[in-house]
């Protein structure tokens with residue numbers, strides 16, 4: 001389908017912000033199909049703003065965002081997800097007052113509207129297989145889940161839309177190291193089954209370890225990029241983000 | 246003998262209170278449906294009730310269509326008004342802050358009321374009771390059958406809404422918008438569609454309240470505001486946003502009014518709702534069933 005073949009997301013000269021505040025300043029980046037791309041950066045670097053601009057939550061944008069050969073810059077968020085791009089937002093953002101099962105169900109909202117029952121059933125089987133704990137907690141109110149379980153639920157809900165590209169905003173935030181390892185293993189596994197991943201993290205080491213390629217964001221600009229392995233060994237990265245050197 | 250007459254009177258007040266309370270509950274439910282999705286208080290909610298009564302008078306009495314058909318047609322007409330309210334008054338607001346939207350509903354309520362006055366004039370209208378005016382006597386208690394219709398419709402509405410919000414994907418999507426608007430958009434829910442749906446459903450419920458109330462209390466163009474205040478007081482009393490709360494709040498308010506008018510001063514009947522409203526706001530602003538925890542979950 002795509003002439004560029006392997007690029008699923010292409011961003012050119014993107015600006016995004018909040019009124020007078022410019023949070024993203026002329027960023028260009030590419031996400032190759034089937035890969036894991038990480039964006040690392042400190043607090044306030046603009047990572048979340050970038051993801052919100054891609055998924056349509058931030059409407060204060062200019063530039064170009066091409067997803068699967070289609071310019072999605074001005075599309076509303078509820079249309080973009082239908083194209084195969086799901087966003088697991090920062091801080092999990094589950095439907096806290098609803099049950100786990102309802103959260104999962106709503107992940108497939110668009111398939112419900114199109115009456116694709118089989119797709120929904122398959123999706124449930126997949127996500128409950130991937131996160132058995134969610135099946136056990138199906139009738140529990142989502143706001144009462146532990147942090148790790150909530151993060152799993154947020155990912156599971158996003159997967160119900162069958163995304164080709166999954167945006168993850170700090171999935172490790174506030175979680176114990178053991179849980180973080182689980183979550184990253186899940187991300188790796190998702191990628192190996194064909195989902196392209198764009199991962200935003202402050203946990204630079206973990207992010208670089210599973211990524212193929214990475215960008216470093218500082219105050220709205222990309223200051224460094226390269227294959228993730230290479231960045232792991234970069235002395236500047238070591239000093240600023242990995243706490244060594 | 247005297248005590249029998251007294252307890253008899255108590256029962257009579259109770260039935261009246263429950264009936265009036267059921268109407269307030271319907272208005273309160275209408276408030277909640279829109280509030281949950283938008284955090285807007287639709288102050289035109291009472292106009293839906295007024296329109297329900299007067300449109301029903303037109304279709305059922307003036308045009309002479311049979312009760313069931315007139316009922317359905319009236320609900321449809323008022324639902325369309327609700328949808329138009331969203332399209333013409335809510336959606337075009339350029340800076341949609343909650344306050345701006347509430348003011349838009351106030352403006353809309355004045356326009357609806359003015360329109361009703363032009364069409365129907367200032368006189369009150371009557372509607373035949375659904376199953377005649379022959380009172381039912383149950384164990385010495387004299388009941389208007391219409392009272393039972395009002396209470397029955399509240400029960401039907403409550404069951405229908407419980408099924409809608411808990412069993413259908415559209416109902417769940419509406420709850421999702423109320424729970425977390427951004428997350429709702431990220432799963433593909435068109436929030437504006439849900440807002441439109443909320444206005445439509447609220448208007449339909451308002452219409453049912455107006456249609457069932459008119460045979461008991463007549464209807465004129467000017468009744469909307471007072472009904473909105475009573476319904477709002479009921480919603481606040483029960484806990485804004487809570488559906489069981491709306492029913493509880495409506496019934497309690499109806500009983501307070503009924504007993505207050507019977508035993509204290511009937512002239513102050515309408516003041517009781519306002520007194521209750523003020524007391525709740527002073528003592529427990531989250532209402533009976535509204536919890537602070539729920540309030541914390543809500544962000545829009």
Ligand SMILES: Nc1ncnc2c1ncn2[C@@H]1O[C@H](COP(=O)(O)OP(=O)(O)OP(=O)(O)O)[C@@H](O)[C@H]1O
Nearest residue numbers: 018021023041042043044045046047048049050202
């Ligand atoms: N809703 C908002 N309104 C105004 N400014 C905002 C808003 N959200 C973020 N900003 C500002 O935009 C800049 C980038 O914020 P952003 O949330 O994208 O950073 P981040 O890299 O995700 O940080 P963190 O690692 O803390 O999540 C910051 O200066 C922030 O203060």
Ligand SMILES: [Mg+2]
Nearest residue numbers: 047048049090
């Ligand atoms: Mg962030």
